[in-house]
Amino acid sequence: MFNPSAYDTHMLYFVIAxxxxxxxxxxxxxxxxxxxxxxxxxxxxxxMTQAITIFAFTFLGMLNNSFSLEAFSTYxxxxxxxxxxxxxxxxxxPYYLFTLLGLYIGGKHLFYGIKHKLIFMLFAFCSIFYxxxxxxLVFQYFVAPDQVSKVLYDLMIMVPxxxxxFFISCIKYLHLFMRNILENSFASKPAAIFIEVFFIVSxxxxxxxxxxxxxxxxxxxxxxxxxxxxxxxxxxxxxSVDFLTGLNNRKELNRYLKRLFEKQSDxxxxxxxxxxxxxxxxGVNDTYGHNVGDKTLIELSNCLKRTSGKLSxxxxxxxAGDEFTVVLKETTFFTVENYKSELQAQIDKLNSxxxxxxxxxxxxxxxQYQERFxxxxxxxxxxxxxxxxxxxxxxxxxxxxLNNY
Numbered sequence: 001m002f003n004p005s006a007y008d009t010h011m012l013y014f015v016i017a018x019x020x021x022x023x024x025x026x027x028x029x030x031x032x033x034x035x036x037x038x039x040x041x042x043x044x045x046x047x048m049t050q051a052i053t054i055f056a057f058t059f060l061g062m063l064n065n066s067f068s069l070e071a072f073s074t075y076x077x078x079x080x081x082x083x084x085x086x087x088x089x090x091x092x093x094p095y096y097l098f099t100l101l102g103l104y105i106g107g108k109h110l111f112y113g114i115k116h117k118l119i120f121m122l123f124a125f126c127s128i129f130y131x132x133x134x135x136x137l138v139f140q141y142f143v144a145p146d147q148v149s150k151v152l153y154d155l156m157i158m159v160p161x162x163x164x165x166f167f168i169s170c171i172k173y174l175h176l177f178m179r180n181i182l183e184n185s186f187a188s189k190p191a192a193i194f195i196e197v198f199f200i201v202s203x204x205x206x207x208x209x210x211x212x213x214x215x216x217x218x219x220x221x222x223x224x225x226x227x228x229x230x231x232x233x234x235x236x237x238x239x240s241v242d243f244l245t246g247l248n249n250r251k252e253l254n255r256y257l258k259r260l261f262e263k264q265s266d267x268x269x270x271x272x273x274x275x276x277x278x279x280x281x282x283g284v285n286d287t288y289g290h291n292v293g294d295k296t297l298i299e300l301s302n303c304l305k306r307t308s309g310k311l312s313x314x315x316x317x318x319x320a321g322d323e324f325t326v327v328l329k330e331t332t333f334f335t336v337e338n339y340k341s342e343l344q345a346q347i348d349k350l351n352s353x354x355x356x357x358x359x360x361x362x363x364x365x366x367x368q369y370q371e372r373f374x375x376x377x378x379x380x381x382x383x384x385x386x387x388x389x390x391x392x393x394x395x396x397x398x399x400x401x402l403n404n405y
Contacts, residue, residue, distance in 0.1 A: 257376035
């Protein structure tokens, strides 16, 4: 009579649930503009294969334990082969992750580095070693289950050692990857640190546990969770980032300022906002076309990024259309004036490069936080008003030039 254990039943349910989570992530990945989701997309295919293998191994194990099967029956052969393949996928997973993250961070140059060559040689050697030992153990299990070589089984300790090396090799890439996707995400700084540390440390600690508790897919579970977290953050960033310039959008700016105003300790006279508007942008679109208009927005956003590169507490946003916003924390008025001067220098450099068929100019509106601002909307409105005051002055000067001409 077919009577599976509670563990086997729960394992099947768990693997099926993980598989559907992976399918859901894969479907949502198509709607995300984040480059990091390409890493998750590739990882998902591997994890799906592993999920199917774990399911098959567990189900065949249930049959093997519930019925009296002959040593060389089809079920037992399939059970042994599936178990060996499942173990190999579990062993190969950290190396696969190392390669994926390395390509994401370093590109194709990864394959030419000495580090990757050494890791690949270790992986190739351990793979050959694994299949020789696993094949021998499976054969012994079929022929004489009570006489399986303990020495051969002990030699498999090389597999988790190699896994630990692979995961340690991943630490730098994983840190850069997690920092990139968590930056300006919905996660607070302590939460972001916890998530990063958890996904760096836990896979390494899980390796010895997985070795001694072979039937528990711990590493698989962790990486399914990893893919799920990355997808959630990527989806959030996809709707919080302006697709054209790569800067934060207005929604993210409002969320960022709302946090600052809720956390009163961050509000002081060192908090500044600069509103930036491109002069005569409508004329640019009408004269040169929307392709040049889009290029103008991209070029100005690059100027902002270069100007902000050395500042640790700087938030950039494409507010709407041709309007941009810069939030500067822990900066004095002198620093803000330097920022505006450096931005103008970057714009002058852009104009002298000839990348645009016209001379780009902008109007700036700056406001420093004061206690009279009761909420972030009022703070923003003041900066916007200051910017339009300068814009009106620009229009007046241009009109005067035309009249004199």
